Amino acid sequence: LHLLVSSKEESLEALRVLVEHGADINAIGKEGWSVLHCVARCTPKPFESIRFLLQSGVDPRVKADNGWNALHFLANYCLDPAESMRLLLEAEPTGADVNA
Numbered sequence: 001l002h003l004l005v006s007s008k009e010e011s012l013e014a015l016r017v018l019v020e021h022g023a024d025i026n027a028i029g030k031e032g033w034s035v036l037h038c039v040a041r042c043t044p045k046p047f048e049s050i051r052f053l054l055q056s057g058v059d060p061r062v063k064a065d066n067g068w069n070a071l072h073f074l075a076n077y078c079l080d081p082a083e084s085m086r087l088l089l090e091a092e093p094t095g096a097d098v099n100a
């Protein structure tokens with residue numbers, strides 16, 4: 001999953017197929033990033049992929065090895081992060097930690 005979403009290509013359909021076949025959406029890659037971090041950092045328009053991951057049960061609060069959560073990656077690398085950030089902040093059960 002990490003390689004797929006880090007490719008900078010729109011990969012939502014491939015992401016869906018992998019998740020439907022049991023890929024672990026909360027796995028941490030060798031860089032210390034979750035799939036959600038990779039989507040927030042590397043996907044040009046991450047909104048749909050983030051929504052899919054949240055609907056599939058991804059943990060929006062997980063932190064990368066550097067202490068960043070997905071909000072940090074969006075704020076630093078996404079050209080238009082507002083919609084994606086809103087998704088994370090509204091996510092259940094407690095949403096993303098804005099104070100992380």
